[in-house]
Amino acid sequence: MKMIIGLGNPGKQYESTRHNIGFHVIDELADRLGVTSMQSKFNGMYTIVHQPEGKVMLVKPLTYMNLSGECVRPLMDYYDVEVEDIIVLYDDLDFAPGELKLRQKGSAGGHNGMKSLIAHLGTDKFKRIRLGIGRPTNGMKVSDYVLSSFGKEELPLINEMVDKSADACMNWLKTPFLEVMNQFN
Numbered sequence: 001m002k003m004i005i006g007l008g009n010p011g012k013q014y015e016s017t018r019h020n021i022g023f024h025v026i027d028e029l030a031d032r033l034g035v036t037s038m039q040s041k042f043n044g045m046y047t048i049v050h051q052p053e054g055k056v057m058l059v060k061p062l063t064y065m066n067l068s069g070e071c072v073r074p075l076m077d078y079y080d081v082e083v084e085d086i087i088v089l090y091d092d093l094d095f096a097p098g099e100l101k102l103r104q105k106g107s108a109g110g111h112n113g114m115k116s117l118i119a120h121l122g123t124d125k126f127k128r129i130r131l132g133i134g135r136p137t138n139g140m141k142v143s144d145y146v147l148s149s150f151g152k153e154e155l156p157l158i159n160e161m162v163d164k165s166a167d168a169c170m171n172w173l174k175t176p177f178l179e180v181m182n183q184f185n
Contacts, residue, residue, distance in 0.1 A: 001048070001055040003081045004029060004169050005072055007090040007113040010062040018133040019065060019146040021158070022089040025131070026058050028166040033058075042078065044071035053173045057081070066112040069120025076121075087127040087172060089165060090114060091146060095132025098157025100165055102129050102181040127177050129165050 006022030014020050030038070030047065035058065038045040046059045057079065061071035076086070090113055095101060105125040108114035118124045134154075136145035150158050168184045 001057055001079060001081055001085065002173060003057045003059060003072075003076065003079075003086040005059040005061070005068075005086060005088045007065060007068050007088065008060060009064050010060075014147065016149045017147045018150060019091055021091045021131045021133060021162070023060050024158075024162050025089045025129075025165045025169070026060050028162050029058055029169055032166060032170065042071050042074040043067075044075060046075065048079075051173055056173060065116075067116055068113040069116035069118075072117060073120040083121055083123060083126050087129065087169060087177075088114070088117060089129045089131060089169075091133045092130035093133060093135050093142065093146075095130060095134070097132055097134045097150065097154045098161045099132035100129055100161050100168075100184065101132075102168060102177075102184055103127070104177060104181070127172075129168060131161060131165060 006026035008020035008023035
């Protein structure tokens with residue numbers, strides 16, 4: 001089984017924030033795969049979809065961003081998912097809004113959700129898609145910025161990035177990740 005994890009924060013007040021872009025990709029994938037509901041277990045929402053290529057689990061941790069690993073590790077253990085069969089989608093300040101970057105491994109880069117995952121998985125060698133949200137300007141604190149909404153001028157770029165990220169995930173179901181990286185990076 002392959003597991004696709006989108007990072008974000010639970011609750012209505014966070015739905016449209018930059019920090020929740022990983023959840024938006026999971027929502028797009030759920031739409032494409034015909035998912036109508038998700039179940040709750042291990043402090044997360046998830047569903048398992050049967051595809052011709054095999055089973056795929058879509059996951060939204062509900063532990064808040066900084067504790068994402070507390071949801072993912074128990075799900076992986078319960079369903080016997082190997083670390084090489086996961087991909088994580090998360091917001092990244094180092095890329096402009098709309099840019100994305102696929103990687104096979106890497107550090108947390110200061111991202112607390114990724115720090116939690118690395119700590120709970122015991123490795124940084126897992127696939128990821130870094131979703132560009134840009135950096136704050138005018139002295140805005142990073143914590144306030146990631147919890148702010150995208151501007152109207154950014155939305156077309158963000159929507160395109162969500163679509164491309166979902167395309168990359170769908171391709172990964174049937175194509176080696178290195179090939180997907182070459183196509184989307």
